[in-house]
Amino acid sequence: xxxxxxxxxxxxxxxxxxxxxxxxxxxxxxxxxxxxxxxxxxxxxxxxxxxxxxxxxxxxxxxxxxxxxxxxxxxxxxxxxxxxxxxxxxxxxxxxxxxxxxxxxxxxxxxxxxxxxxxxxxxxxxxxxxxxxxxxxxxxxxxxxxxxxxxxxxxxxxxxxxxxxxxxxxxxxxxxxxxxxxxxxxxxxxxxxxxxxxxxxxxxxxxxxxxxxxxxxxxxxxxxxxxxxxxxx
Amino acid sequence: xxxxxxxxxxxxxxxxxxxxxxxxxxxxxxxxxxxxxxxxxxxxxxxxxxxxxxxxxxxxxxxxxxxxxxxxxxxxxxxxxxxxxxxxxxxxxxxxxxxxxxxxxxxxxxxxxxxxxxxxxxxxxxxxxxxxxxxxxxxxxxxxxxxxxxxxxxxxxxxxxxxxxxxxxxxxxxxxxxxxxxxxxxxxxxxxxxxxxxxxxxxxxxxxxxxxxxxxxxxxxxxxxxxxxxxxxxxxxxxxxxxxxxxxxxxxxxxxxxxxxxxxxxxxxxxxxxxxxxxxxxxxxxxxxxxxxxxxxxxxxxxxxxxxxxxxxxxxxxxxxxxxxxxxxxxxxxxxxxxxxxxxxxxxxxxxxxxxxxxxxxxxxxxxxxxxxxxxxxxxxxxxxxxxxxxxxxxxxxxxxxxxxxxxxxxxxxxxxxxxxxxxxxxxxxxxxxxxxxxxxxxxxxxxxxxxxxxxxxxxxxxxxxxxxxxxxxxxxxxxxxxxxxxxxxxxxxxxxxxxxxxxxxxxxxxxxxxxxxxxxxxxxxxxxxxxxxxxxxxxxxxxxxxxxxxxxxxxxxxxxxxxxxxxxxxxxxxxxxxxxxxxxxxxxxxxxxxxxxxxxx
Numbered sequence: 004x005x006x007x008x009x010x011x012x013x014x015x016x017x018x019x020x021x022x023x024x025x026x027x028x029x030x031x032x033x034x035x036x037x038x039x040x041x042x043x044x045x046x047x048x049x050x051x052x053x054x055x056x057x058x059x060x061x062x063x064x065x066x067x068x069x070x071x072x073x074x075x076x077x078x079x080x081x082x083x084x085x086x087x088x089x090x091x092x093x094x095x096x097x098x099x100x101x102x103x104x105x106x107x108x109x110x111x112x113x114x115x116x117x118x119x120x121x122x123x124x125x126x127x128x129x130x131x132x133x134x135x136x137x138x139x140x141x142x143x144x145x146x147x148x149x150x151x152x153x154x155x156x157x158x159x160x161x162x163x164x165x166x167x168x169x170x171x172x173x174x175x176x177x178x179x180x181x182x183x184x185x186x187x188x189x190x191x192x193x194x195x196x197x198x199x200x201x202x203x204x205x206x207x208x209x210x211x212x213x214x215x216x217x218x219x220x221x222x223x224x225x226x227x228x229x230x231x232x233x234x235x236x
Numbered sequence: 237x238x239x240x241x242x243x244x245x246x247x248x249x250x251x252x253x254x255x256x257x258x259x260x261x262x263x264x265x266x267x268x269x270x271x272x273x274x275x276x277x278x279x280x281x282x283x284x285x286x287x288x289x290x291x292x293x294x295x296x297x298x299x300x301x302x303x304x305x306x307x308x309x310x311x312x313x314x315x316x317x318x319x320x321x322x323x324x325x326x327x328x329x330x331x332x333x334x335x336x337x338x339x340x341x342x343x344x345x346x347x348x349x350x351x352x353x354x355x356x357x358x359x360x361x362x363x364x365x366x367x368x369x370x371x372x373x374x375x376x377x378x379x380x381x382x383x384x385x386x387x388x389x390x391x392x393x394x395x396x397x398x399x400x401x402x403x404x405x406x407x408x409x410x411x412x413x414x415x416x417x418x419x420x421x422x423x424x425x426x427x428x429x430x431x432x433x434x435x436x437x438x439x440x441x442x443x444x445x446x447x448x449x450x451x452x453x454x455x456x457x458x459x460x461x462x463x464x465x466x467x468x469x470x471x472x473x474x475x476x477x478x479x480x481x482x483x484x485x486x487x488x489x490x491x492x493x494x495x496x497x498x499x500x501x502x503x504x505x506x507x508x509x510x511x512x513x514x515x516x517x518x519x520x521x522x523x524x525x526x527x528x529x530x531x532x533x534x535x536x537x538x539x540x541x542x543x544x545x546x547x548x549x550x551x552x553x554x555x556x557x558x559x560x561x562x563x564x565x566x567x568x569x570x571x572x573x574x575x576x577x578x579x580x581x582x583x584x585x586x587x588x589x590x591x592x593x594x595x596x597x598x599x600x601x602x603x604x605x606x607x608x609x610x611x612x613x614x615x616x617x618x619x620x621x622x623x624x625x626x627x628x629x630x631x632x633x634x635x636x637x638x639x640x641x642x643x644x645x646x647x648x649x650x651x652x653x654x655x656x657x658x659x660x661x662x663x664x665x666x667x668x669x670x671x672x673x674x675x676x677x678x679x680x681x682x683x684x685x686x687x688x689x690x691x692x693x694x695x696x697x698x699x700x701x702x703x704x705x706x707x708x709x710x711x712x713x714x715x716x717x718x719x720x721x722x723x724x725x726x727x728x729x730x731x732x733x734x735x736x737x738x739x740x741x742x743x744x745x746x747x748x749x750x751x752x753x754x755x756x757x758x759x760x761x762x763x764x765x766x767x768x769x770x771x772x773x774x775x776x777x778x779x780x781x782x783x784x785x786x787x788x789x790x791x792x793x794x795x796x797x798x799x800x801x802x803x804x805x806x807x808x809x810x811x812x813x814x815x816x817x818x819x820x821x822x823x824x825x826x827x828x829x830x831x832x833x834x835x836x837x838x
Contacts, residue, residue, distance in 0.1 A: 048592075051738075052739055052780070055777065055778045064780070069594065086778060090778065093743035094739055096747065097743040097746070128747070152737075166282075168284065170289065171290055172289050172293040174294050174733075174736045175731055175735070175736045175742060175745075176743065176746045181289065182286065183285050183286040185285060186286075
């Protein structure tokens with residue numbers, strides 16, 4: 004039997020199990036902590052920092068921090084939400100995000116979070132970064148203008164022999180996602196579809212697939228982000 | 237020289253974990269790591285091409301295209317700038333006919349800028365084919381380039397050798413130690429092997445007690461209690477365990493580890509063996525920055541000597557079961573690898589990206605095994621403490637900062653160099669010591685760019701953990717300097733060196749860098765100041781690693797402590813000014829169609 008751990012999130016007490024992360028514990032209890040790079044079932048990469056919460060007064064990423072008995076966690080505070088908004092804002096000026104022309108519009112986590120945090124016009128100047136699109140893989144288009152370098156694909160999509168299909172090259176703001184050109188040729192339709200679905204934005208697009216669900220009927224078109232698994236209190 | 241990458245891989249057992257060594261060797265032999273070789277290496281180590289490429293492309297000293305028969309890496313740090321780097325760079329361009337960052341048409345000379353190479357007391361300095369050239373002038377550049385054209389060997393271009401071990405046959409470098417002040421710990425009496433002989437007569441737990449009682453704190457800058465760290469690791473059941481020495485010294489303005497590596501390597505290796513004895517590790521790895529490769533043969537010889545003297549290897553000092561040896565792992569140019577978990581990642585042949593914590597390295601470090609990572613100076617202190625006792629160490633320095641600290645002082649002062657001081661001296665005392673006139677000092681950067689910019693009003697405060705903690709970097713900035721240019725240089729450094737994993741660091745440093753440039757160019761507004769402070773705060777709170785958390789410090793600490801440098805160039809009624817320059821944006825198209833633009837209000 005696993006050990007029960009008691010924590011509080013925004014002054015409400017919750018019970019969870021030892022070994023869970025703060026994020027998992029929150030979700031188990033119907034508490035929404037905003038995330039972007041996190042994907043259920045993949046080891047957290049902790050790259051986006053959107054899930055930052057205050058743990059006993061100290062900022063920590065909820066997706067990588069395990070719970071401990073008596074932890075006091077602040078999550079839905081104006082300061083933290085302002086910080087999350089700033090991080091989303093940074094992503095919008097860093098990449099080239101044109102929602103109206105994006106296949107993922109309406110199912111995009113970045114766009115949905117921007118709506119949630121009421122991001123209007125960014126306060127920072129756009130980078131207008133030059134990013135190349137890679138359309139050479141037979142089944143995929145890698146649209147780097149939209150990539151937020153969350154590394155979900157890096158962590159989750161592998162070739163049959165276990166080798167990495169996706170990897171980030173360079174560093175700093177020159178960092179970019181790459182797909183292995185040889186291995187990309189071996190990808191099945193299912194794996195290509197999985198890669199597209201795992202991408203939180205429109206950076207991995209399956210060829211011949213983009214607009215199968217019309218705009219207006221997509222995930223976040225009907226329900227904003229953050230209410231999917233929330234329980235009414 | 238032709239070399240087969242397959243052979244290089246075989247040399248390291250086709251082990252993916254030795255990718256840094258493989259890539260370093262291929263880069264050294266071929267002058268680059270071409271795509272075809274990346275394919276060969278990937279196949280040999282059993283990984284995909286993108287997997288190898290992610291490591292290759294991460295490090296500054298790896299390149300897919302040739303960087304010239306002679307590759308010049310000219311330091312671009314603030315201190316280099318202060319010492320005339322611009323004129324030297326121009327001389328290199330003029331003499332070679334090439335431009336930064338690129339190779340001359342004939343492929344002879346490559347010119348590249350690089351981050352601080354640990355020579356701040358003798359700038360401008362450059363690394364040319366792994367040899368260091370210090371105190372460069374346009375005249376010296378002229379003769380260096382002439383030598384290159386005459387196909388002279390780099391070793392033969394070095395004129396006078398420096399002092400101390402720099403002159404030894406195995407180093408032969410023009411580097412100077414510039415040891416200005418010797419203290420009792422690092423430069424005090426030291427008998428090689430004394431600490432290890434004491435260890436041999438004590439239980440590991442007892443040696444740990446000595447380290448704990450000494451109140452030794454990590455010398456890399458963060459100041460974590462060393463005894464506590466080693467105790468965490470000692471308690472772990474998993475094995476094998478590892479001891480890492482962090483010799484990545486990348487914080488601009490610091491060069492004290494370079495001097496330790498040159499003059500006190502035995503003390504450092506001995507300290508590592510002490511740590512190994514305490515935590516139960518048999519393997520030590522020195523992660524040495526590529527910039528210090530010129531010390532390689534010398535350090536290998538020291539290790540060989542210590543093995544021959546039974547101070548490393550099996551049954552050290554005759555103690556059965558006391559086994560410890562050291563290997564040197566070279567980096568390849570990445571500031572972030574000075575962060576302990578990034579250092580471990582790099583040593584495993586990966587990108588130098590900091591890990592999520594927990595688990596901490598003491599629990600799961602190198603190869604997920606318990607690992608101790610400490611700074612060069614920390615190991616030296618540990619060796620001396622075991623020999624001379626905790627009491628002795630605590631009697632030096634201040635209550636919170638026991639012992640001595642090596643300071644690397646550079647910038648606008650008469651006597652740049654290495655100073656071993658007792659912790660707790662004031663900034664003003666430090667300036668006196670370094671031969672800087674207080675009235676001629678605008679500010680002091682303590683702890684490097686990630687530290688604090690200290691204003692004259694705070695010169696009575698102390699250097700040490702009680703106030704201004706530092707890994708050793710101290711840059712004195714004279715009144716005639718443009719401090720905003722210094723801040724911009726620091727922010728460019730962080731933007732270039734960000735590993736790129738965390739959004740607030742990757743994107744935030746670049747945005748801050750651009751905003752500082754905008755302000756420097758006279759286009760700043762009061763709104764920009766508020767945004768900069770907010771960004772620095774977001775970075776501090778949300779970035780994963782200590783380096784990312786402090787990357788906004790050059791801006792935040794100057795806004796806080798040196799506000800006038802901003803007020804001087806920002807008009808108080810300007811809440812908003814666009815950074816976008818319409819005139820320059822349309823300049824090219826106007827020139828093409830032969831139109832003279834007319835802007836509103838002009």
